[in-house]
Amino acid sequence: MFTPEYGRIRGIARGGSRSRKRFGAGLDPLTHIQMHFRSWENRDLVRLEFCEPIETFTLLRNEVLRFGMGFYFAEIIGGLFPEREANPEVFELLLWGLQRLELCDDPHGLARKFEIKVISMAGYHPQSGACRVCGKGTGGKTNFRFLLEAGEIICPDCYNDFPGPTITGESVAILNRVPTLGWEGLNRLRISPRVIEELDGVISDYIRYHTGGKFRSKTFIESIRHGGTRA
Ligand SMILES: [Zn+2]
Structure with missing residues:
Protein backbone atom coordinates (compact mmCIF):
# COMPACT_ATOMS: atom_id res chain seq x y z
CA MET A 1 0.00 0.00 0.00
CA PHE A 2 1.14 3.52 -0.67
CA THR A 3 -0.01 6.23 1.72
CA PRO A 4 0.59 9.98 1.93
CA GLU A 5 1.49 9.86 5.65
CA TYR A 6 3.65 6.73 5.86
CA GLY A 7 4.85 6.13 2.31
CA ARG A 8 4.95 2.48 1.24
CA ILE A 9 3.73 0.02 3.83
CA ARG A 10 3.11 -3.72 3.77
CA GLY A 11 0.47 -5.44 5.80
CA ILE A 12 -1.86 -8.34 6.25
CA ALA A 13 -5.64 -8.46 6.11
CA ARG A 14 -6.88 -11.40 8.14
CA GLY A 15 -9.76 -13.09 6.34
CA GLY A 16 -9.32 -10.58 3.52
CA SER A 17 -10.54 -12.93 0.82
CA ARG A 18 -13.71 -13.79 2.77
CA SER A 19 -14.71 -10.60 4.49
CA ARG A 20 -16.40 -8.43 1.88
CA LYS A 21 -17.91 -6.54 4.79
CA ARG A 22 -14.62 -5.33 6.22
CA PHE A 23 -12.65 -5.00 2.99
CA GLY A 24 -15.02 -5.00 0.03
CA ALA A 25 -13.19 -4.05 -3.16
CA GLY A 26 -10.63 -2.23 -1.02
CA LEU A 27 -8.03 -4.99 -1.41
CA ASP A 28 -8.10 -4.95 -5.21
CA PRO A 29 -4.89 -3.68 -6.76
CA LEU A 30 -4.78 -0.09 -8.08
CA THR A 31 -7.67 1.07 -5.94
CA HIS A 32 -7.79 4.35 -4.04
CA ILE A 33 -8.99 3.48 -0.56
CA GLN A 34 -9.58 4.78 2.92
CA MET A 35 -8.05 2.31 5.33
CA HIS A 36 -7.72 1.69 9.02
CA PHE A 37 -4.77 -0.31 10.27
CA ARG A 38 -2.73 -1.06 13.36
CA SER A 39 1.02 -0.97 13.43
CA TRP A 40 3.65 -1.96 15.98
CA GLU A 41 7.02 -0.35 16.39
CA ASN A 42 9.09 -3.51 16.00
CA ARG A 43 7.08 -5.14 13.22
CA ASP A 44 7.38 -4.59 9.48
CA LEU A 45 3.80 -5.53 8.69
CA VAL A 46 0.73 -3.56 9.67
CA ARG A 47 -2.63 -5.20 10.31
CA LEU A 48 -5.44 -3.98 8.14
CA GLU A 49 -8.64 -3.66 10.17
CA PHE A 50 -10.99 -2.52 7.45
CA CYS A 51 -10.99 -0.43 4.34
CA GLU A 52 -13.37 1.05 1.84
CA PRO A 53 -12.79 2.09 -1.74
CA ILE A 54 -12.83 5.77 -2.69
CA GLU A 55 -12.11 5.29 -6.41
CA THR A 56 -12.02 1.93 -8.17
CA PHE A 57 -10.93 3.06 -11.67
CA THR A 58 -13.33 0.86 -13.59
CA LEU A 59 -12.21 1.78 -17.11
ZN1 LIG B 1 28.28 21.92 -25.69
Missing part, protein backbone atom coordinates in the same frame (compact mmCIF):
# COMPACT_ATOMS: atom_id res chain seq x y z
CA LEU A 60 -8.56 1.30 -16.25
CA ARG A 61 -9.39 -2.18 -15.05
CA ASN A 62 -11.07 -3.12 -18.31
CA GLU A 63 -8.29 -2.23 -20.68
CA VAL A 64 -5.17 -4.31 -20.54
CA LEU A 65 -2.72 -1.58 -21.64
CA ARG A 66 -3.99 0.95 -19.09
CA PHE A 67 -4.03 -1.68 -16.35
CA GLY A 68 -0.41 -2.62 -17.15
CA MET A 69 0.50 1.05 -17.16
CA GLY A 70 -1.04 1.52 -13.69
CA PHE A 71 1.12 -1.35 -12.40
CA TYR A 72 4.12 0.24 -14.07
CA PHE A 73 3.50 3.50 -12.16
CA ALA A 74 3.25 1.54 -8.92
CA GLU A 75 6.40 -0.47 -9.71
CA ILE A 76 8.44 2.66 -10.42
CA ILE A 77 7.39 4.12 -7.05
CA GLY A 78 8.26 0.82 -5.38
CA GLY A 79 11.70 0.94 -7.00
CA LEU A 80 12.52 4.56 -6.23
CA PHE A 81 11.16 5.13 -2.73
CA PRO A 82 11.91 3.14 0.44
CA GLU A 83 9.25 1.76 2.77
CA ARG A 84 7.90 3.96 5.56
CA GLU A 85 9.05 7.25 4.15
CA ALA A 86 6.24 9.81 4.01
CA ASN A 87 5.94 11.44 0.63
CA PRO A 88 2.58 13.15 0.09
CA GLU A 89 3.80 14.73 -3.15
CA VAL A 90 4.52 11.33 -4.72
CA PHE A 91 1.19 10.02 -3.42
CA GLU A 92 -0.50 12.87 -5.25
CA LEU A 93 1.46 12.02 -8.40
CA LEU A 94 0.34 8.38 -8.30
CA LEU A 95 -3.27 9.38 -7.73
CA TRP A 96 -3.08 11.88 -10.60
CA GLY A 97 -1.49 9.20 -12.81
CA LEU A 98 -4.25 6.67 -12.13
CA GLN A 99 -7.02 9.23 -12.52
CA ARG A 100 -5.57 10.37 -15.87
CA LEU A 101 -5.10 6.78 -17.03
CA GLU A 102 -8.81 6.37 -16.53
CA LEU A 103 -9.63 9.40 -18.69
CA CYS A 104 -6.91 10.34 -21.12
CA ASP A 105 -6.69 9.36 -24.77
CA ASP A 106 -2.92 9.04 -24.77
CA PRO A 107 -1.63 6.58 -22.12
CA HIS A 108 1.89 6.49 -23.62
CA GLY A 109 2.19 10.30 -23.46
CA LEU A 110 0.90 10.15 -19.88
CA ALA A 111 3.55 7.54 -19.04
CA ARG A 112 6.35 9.88 -20.22
CA LYS A 113 4.94 12.72 -18.07
CA PHE A 114 4.68 10.39 -15.08
CA GLU A 115 8.23 9.07 -15.54
CA ILE A 116 9.82 12.51 -15.84
CA LYS A 117 7.84 13.86 -12.88
CA VAL A 118 8.66 10.90 -10.65
CA ILE A 119 12.42 10.95 -11.32
CA SER A 120 12.35 14.64 -10.60
CA MET A 121 10.54 14.04 -7.27
CA ALA A 122 13.06 11.32 -6.41
CA GLY A 123 15.89 13.83 -6.94
CA TYR A 124 17.25 12.23 -10.12
CA HIS A 125 16.08 14.68 -12.74
CA PRO A 126 18.73 14.83 -15.52
CA GLN A 127 20.78 18.01 -15.81
CA SER A 128 19.10 18.74 -19.11
CA GLY A 129 19.04 22.54 -19.01
CA ALA A 130 22.55 23.00 -20.40
CA CYS A 131 25.38 21.14 -22.14
CA ARG A 132 27.70 19.41 -19.70
CA VAL A 133 30.80 20.44 -21.64
CA CYS A 134 30.30 24.01 -22.87
CA GLY A 135 27.55 24.93 -20.41
CA LYS A 136 25.43 26.58 -23.08
CA GLY A 137 21.62 26.42 -22.84
CA THR A 138 19.67 23.91 -24.92
CA GLY A 139 17.53 26.29 -27.03
CA GLY A 140 17.84 26.21 -30.82
CA LYS A 141 19.83 22.98 -31.15
CA THR A 142 18.44 19.91 -32.86
CA ASN A 143 20.27 17.00 -31.23
CA PHE A 144 21.88 16.09 -27.94
CA ARG A 145 23.59 13.08 -26.50
CA PHE A 146 22.17 11.72 -23.27
CA LEU A 147 24.70 10.44 -20.72
CA LEU A 148 22.77 7.81 -18.85
CA GLU A 149 24.99 7.34 -15.80
CA ALA A 150 25.62 11.02 -15.20
CA GLY A 151 22.09 12.10 -16.14
CA GLU A 152 23.55 14.88 -18.28
CA ILE A 153 23.30 16.01 -21.87
CA ILE A 154 25.90 17.16 -24.38
CA CYS A 155 25.24 19.47 -27.30
CA PRO A 156 26.22 18.62 -30.93
CA ASP A 157 29.20 21.02 -30.82
CA CYS A 158 30.75 18.96 -28.02
CA TYR A 159 29.50 15.37 -28.28
CA ASN A 160 32.04 13.88 -30.71
CA ASP A 161 33.81 11.70 -28.16
CA PHE A 162 30.86 10.88 -25.95
CA PRO A 163 28.95 7.65 -26.50
CA GLY A 164 25.26 7.39 -25.69
CA PRO A 165 21.82 7.69 -27.23
CA THR A 166 21.04 10.82 -29.23
CA ILE A 167 17.86 12.69 -28.42
CA THR A 168 16.25 15.63 -30.19
CA GLY A 169 15.94 19.17 -28.88
CA GLU A 170 12.18 18.59 -28.73
CA SER A 171 12.69 15.74 -26.24
CA VAL A 172 15.07 17.85 -24.17
CA ALA A 173 12.46 20.63 -24.07
CA ILE A 174 9.89 18.12 -22.70
CA LEU A 175 12.40 16.88 -20.12
CA ASN A 176 12.87 20.46 -18.95
CA ARG A 177 9.22 21.43 -19.09
CA VAL A 178 7.45 18.58 -17.28
CA PRO A 179 8.94 19.13 -13.79
CA THR A 180 7.87 22.80 -13.84
CA LEU A 181 4.19 22.04 -14.53
CA GLY A 182 1.34 21.48 -12.10
CA TRP A 183 -1.41 18.91 -12.73
CA GLU A 184 -3.49 21.16 -14.97
CA GLY A 185 -0.47 22.14 -17.04
CA LEU A 186 0.51 18.48 -17.38
CA ASN A 187 -3.01 17.58 -18.50
CA ARG A 188 -2.84 20.19 -21.24
CA LEU A 189 0.69 19.36 -22.42
CA ARG A 190 0.76 17.36 -25.66
CA ILE A 191 3.80 15.26 -26.44
CA SER A 192 4.40 14.34 -30.07
CA PRO A 193 4.51 10.63 -31.02
CA ARG A 194 8.17 11.01 -31.99
CA VAL A 195 9.13 12.34 -28.56
CA ILE A 196 7.00 9.71 -26.81
CA GLU A 197 8.92 7.02 -28.69
CA GLU A 198 12.33 8.61 -28.26
CA LEU A 199 11.99 9.25 -24.52
CA ASP A 200 10.51 5.80 -23.96
CA GLY A 201 13.87 4.11 -24.38
CA VAL A 202 15.99 6.80 -22.76
CA ILE A 203 13.89 7.47 -19.67
CA SER A 204 13.08 3.86 -18.90
CA ASP A 205 16.79 2.99 -19.19
CA TYR A 206 17.52 5.90 -16.89
CA ILE A 207 14.94 4.76 -14.32
CA ARG A 208 16.26 1.22 -14.58
CA TYR A 209 19.76 2.53 -13.92
CA HIS A 210 18.54 4.16 -10.68
CA THR A 211 16.34 1.31 -9.48
CA GLY A 212 18.60 -1.55 -10.55
CA GLY A 213 16.07 -3.68 -12.41
CA LYS A 214 13.66 -3.94 -15.27
CA PHE A 215 10.00 -3.78 -14.34
CA ARG A 216 7.78 -6.71 -15.28
CA SER A 217 4.95 -4.31 -16.08
CA LYS A 218 7.18 -2.46 -18.55
CA THR A 219 8.02 -5.68 -20.39
CA PHE A 220 4.30 -6.40 -20.48
CA ILE A 221 3.46 -2.95 -21.90
CA GLU A 222 6.13 -3.37 -24.58
CA SER A 223 4.74 -6.74 -25.58
CA ILE A 224 1.27 -5.19 -26.04
CA ARG A 225 2.67 -2.22 -27.91
CA HIS A 226 4.57 -4.34 -30.35
CA GLY A 227 1.58 -6.41 -31.27
CA GLY A 228 1.82 -9.29 -28.78
CA THR A 229 -0.84 -9.73 -26.14
CA ARG A 230 -4.48 -8.91 -26.80
CA ALA A 231 -7.09 -8.39 -24.14
